[in-house]
Amino acid sequence: QTKQQLLAKWSKVENVTKIDYDLLKKLAAFALLIIIGILFRQYILKREHKKLQIAYGEVQKQKKKLKEQKKIYELIFDDAMDGILILDDGKFIDCNDSIVAMLKYETKEDIINRSPAQCSPLKQPDGKLSSEKVEEMIALAFKNRGHRFEWVHLNATGEEFWAEIVLTPVSIDKKEILHVVWRDISERKKLEFEIKELNRTLETKIETAVYALRRKDEILFKQSRLAQMGEMLSMIAHQWRQPLTAISATSSLIELKAKFNQLDNETAQQKANNISEYAQHLSRTIDDFRDFFKPNKEMKETSYDEVLSLVLGMIENSITNQNIKLHQDLNCHETFKTYPNELQQVILNLVKNAEDVLLEKEVKNGYIKLKTYEKNEKYILEVSDNGGGISDEIMVRIFDPYFSTKSDKNGTGLGLYMSKTIIEEHCDGELSVRNGSEGAVFRITLIKAEIGKNKYEE
Ligand SMILES: Nc1ncnc2c1ncn2[C@@H]1O[C@H](COP(=O)(O)OP(=O)(O)OP(=O)(O)O)[C@@H](O)[C@H]1O
Ligand SMILES: [Mg+2]
Known part of the structure; x- marks a missing residue:
């Protein structure tokens, strides 16, 4: 019976036609979810793997780069x-x-x-x-x-x-x-030391050269003055000729009058006075020349007028005696402090040079012109002549020491060199030359602002 029952039950089961779809759906959905999950995980894993792979490649790349950089830095460090x-x-x-x-x-x-x-x-x-x-x-x-x-x-x-x-x-x-x-920087330092040493020795070299130059200038000054002295002696002779003749004429007159008992007291006194005046004149000329040669390095208040009158007092006669005219056009009467003797010496040099050229070229109606004027805070004195001027080749050497064209007269060639030294170095002025329409024009320029600075006390 049990068997029967089981069979019945079995067949009953067999014959069940109604399927539980709900459950089935749920099961299928669940299975699908799991599958999707697995696939998704796979996908994620794959993606992460790829990312890791890229990152690894990047790391390798960086490592290589670092290695290269290290090598470069090492090279820089070692080979610098x-x-x-x-x-x-x-x-x-x-x-x-x-x-x-x-x-x-x-x-x-x-x-x-x-x-x-x-x-x-x-x-x-x-x-x-x-x-x-x-x-x-x-x-x-x-x-x-x-x-x-x-x-x-x-x-x-x-x-x-x-x-x-x-x-x-x-x-x-x-x-x-x-x-x-x-x-x-050893090389640089060596050069620096060499330059320093060179500068140091250069300084002493320059000092010695400057000292030697000064000594040479002093000697030249002396030589130039000696040459001038010679000229001065002949000028003194000129200056004295006239008063000496006058003195001897007067004394002859006195002698003659005395001889014929015609010398009254009044005439004797008058003639004696005359002789004494001539003698005083002689004495003054001597004083002027002596002052000129005094080694006077003192500055004095003077003017072009005063200096010119002293120079002309010494040379006017000897110039006019040679038929040379002296023109004066004096428009600067200012007084200023300077070395009067040196300035006289310069003017004398310029006037003597003009005289020399006029005589040498036997210029007819020869003249020497002295002109003074003031312009732009400068005191200017010009000495010009109508001796025909100076050629270009001579012009460039004219102020050189020992340059002279006066072989027969035995020129020292120091006159203009010394004159330039005096005006430019002692008086801080300027001595220049140019050719005018008829002859050379020498110009002394004293600058107001520079006047009065004592060069010998510096
Ligand atoms: N006024 C002038 N006209 C033409 N030439 C001149 C004039 N003054 C100077 N010179 C030229 O310049 C030269 C140099 O002159 P500087 O006075 O220096 O020497 P010097 O006159 O020849 O000699 P020293 O002065 O001893 O008599 C002269 O020999 C002359 O050739
Ligand atoms: Mg001269």
Whole structure:
């Protein structure tokens, strides 16, 4: 019966036609969800894998780049012309090949762990101890975030050399080290020393040359004055001829009158007075000449008028006696402080030169013109003549010492050189020459602002 029952039940089951679709749907949905989940995970995994792969490639690339950069930096560090060192806690912890070469050691290891003072002489050129100065320089580098200075180093063979040093603080892992650059400046320093030495010796050379020139000038001054003295003697002879003739004529007259008993008291007194006047005139000329030759280096208040009248007092006669006219056109009457004797000497030189050219060329109606005027705060005196002027080749050498065209008259060729020295160096003025319409025009220019400065007291 049980069997029967089971069979019945079985067949019943067999015949169930109604399927639970709801459950089926749920099961299918669940399975689908799981499948999608698995697929999605696969997809994510794949994507992440790809990303990882890219990232890995990137890392490799960066690694390669870093390696290359490291190589470049190492090259820069090692092959740099400048010496590079790393200074940590007062000791070198690394350096490049240039430093090894500069210090003439075998390897870097010889330098690592040394202090800067150990690569320097005991003292720097300023006398300070290298060890103390090293501390100072390092402190300055940290304080100013960098420091540049010059330093004397000592290499392995005991030779000193100059270097320019640049210290730059660099932070690494919260620690500050110093990046040190050395540049060998021995050549530059050598040149600097040579130039300094050259300057020093040049100064003494110039001093000696200037001194020699001064001495030469002094000698030339003396020579020039001696030459003038000779001329002066002939001028004195000219000046004296007339009064001497007058004196001798007067005394002959007195003698004659006395002989014939015609010399009354009045005539005797008058003639004696005449003789005494002539004698005074002679005495004055002597004084004028003597003053002229006095080595007078004192400045005096004077004027062109005064100086010219003294010069003309000495030479007017000898000039007019040679049929040379003297024209005067005097328009500057200002007084100023100068060296009257020297100024007289210059004017005398210029007038004598004019006289010489007029006589040499036998100029008819020869004249010498003296002109003074004031213009733009300058006192000007011109000496001109109608002697035909100066040719170009002579013009460029006219103020040279010993340049003279007067061979037969034995010219010293010092007149114009000395005159230029006096006017330009003693009086801070100007002596120039140009050709006028009929002859040479020499111009003395005294500048108001420069007048009165005593050259001999400087
Ligand atoms: N007024 C002038 N006209 C033409 N030439 C001149 C004149 N003044 C000077 N010279 C020329 O300049 C030269 C140099 O003159 P400087 O006075 O220096 O010497 P010097 O007259 O020849 O000799 P010293 O002065 O000893 O008699 C003269 O030889 C002459 O050739
Ligand atoms: Mg002369």
